[in-house]
Amino acid sequence: MMIRFTKMHGLGNDFVVIDGVRQQVVLTPDHVRFLAHRRLGIGCDQVLMVEPPSDPSRAAFRYRIFNGDGNEVEQCGNGARCFAVFVRDQGLTRESRIPVETAAGYITLQIERDGQVTVDMGTPRLTPWEIPFEAERAAPWYTLAVQDQTLEIGTVSMGNPHAVLLVDNVQTAPVARLGPAIEGHPRFPRHVNAGFMQVMSREHIQLRVYERGVGETLACGTGACAAVVVGRLQGLLDTQVNVDLPGGRLVVQWSGHEHDPVFMTGPATSVFTGTIDVSTTPRLKMDGYANRPG
Incomplete structure (x- = not known):
């Protein structure tokens, strides 16, 4: 399976971002660990997926986050800013205000005039x-x-x-x-x-x-x-x-x-784009150390 991707980062927290709207992508934990590996794959902290929303009346996209160990998680603020820049740069939307669906609920991304992104992170949960x-x-x-x-x-x-x-x-x-x-x-x-x-x-x-x-x-x-x-x-x-x-x-x-709600503002940067073949993905166990830059 060939996957088109973009490498991005938010203040050095780096991501492989994948368009799951215009290409059919099914990621397994082995795929994620391979993509995230800094010596054998592309290298990143997390893999982000852009998908169609479950309910188009509430969100423009679904935003999924996978840690380098292969596990899917609920939320990532730096990734959210990269997500906003990605969907605009890729022509998936022309809007500056972008509501998205996450595993933790709905959040809103706002691309500012200076290119920075403000994320409505929702209300903190304290209990x-x-x-x-x-x-x-x-x-x-x-x-x-x-x-x-x-x-x-x-x-x-x-x-x-x-x-x-x-x-x-x-x-x-x-x-x-x-x-x-x-x-x-x-x-x-x-x-x-x-x-x-x-x-x-x-x-x-x-x-x-x-x-x-x-x-x-x-x-x-x-x-x-x-x-x-x-x-x-x-x-x-x-x-x-x-x-x-x-x-x-x-x-x-x-x-x-x-x-x-809590609001967070910061930059998001695209580094490069490419295509990678994950059809022969090796089985990897990420232990944290293997995924550090080096």
């Missing part, structure tokens, strides 16, 4: 059963026993689960050690994205994210939104926050009211 996270009741912070220490974390779902840990210095934070331990902690039955946040001021944070099924990435859009939500709930941040990630800056806005 443990929605995240999901094993806890008796909702709380601003939870304690989590990890390895030989007890951490204080905030948890939120932005369509996918996040745990946010406040750190004194994001550069020296033990992301490589604690990230996998938090991601696979048994209190998160679907695993979790682990964010390490340093508050620089009420309008500025620095953030590193160890993503579920991927490892640490250069940027995580839903992670940036989750960190701002947690910081706002703790009274540490203002309504609009600059979020600096290793790959660059996102701007996140949230009123602080749990029924209001």
Whole structure:
């Protein structure tokens, strides 16, 4: 099976984007792992699929996300911005405001005049059963026993689960050690994205994210939104926050009211297009390390 694709990135969080509207594509987990492999395939953090919507009256497209380990996940903010630029560049739509269907619900993408993309990420989900996270009741912070220490974390779902840990210095934070331990902690039955946040001021944070099924990435859009939500709930941040990630800056806005949506603005870049044959895809097991740049 020959597949046409576009390689894109949002602040270094990179994607293989596939048009499933004008070509027939059926991806297996082996296909995804092959496409994502940085030595044997194209190389990416996630594979994105553009498909027709289930209900054309509510959305223009269906947006599907597959992690490098082959598993389909609910949401990806950086991917959403790339999705918007892709469907415009490919002539699939002429609209600047694009409603899309995801596994986590419906979101709206807005292409701004300067080329950046604002994503209405929907409302944050804060109760443990929605995240999901094993806890008796909702709380601003939870304690989590990890390895030989007890951490204080905030948890939120932005369509996918996040745990946010406040750190004194994001550069020296033990992301490589604690990230996998938090991601696979048994209190998160679907695993979790682990964010390490340093508050620089009420309008500025620095953030590193160890993503579920991927490892640490250069940027995580839903992670940036989750960190701002947690910081706002703790009274540490203002309504609009600059979020600096290793790959660059996102701007996140949230009123602080749990029924209001979170908005994220940032760039999306096309790198190259091509065609790849997945008919003889090798069977690969992604362990995180194999998918890191190198």
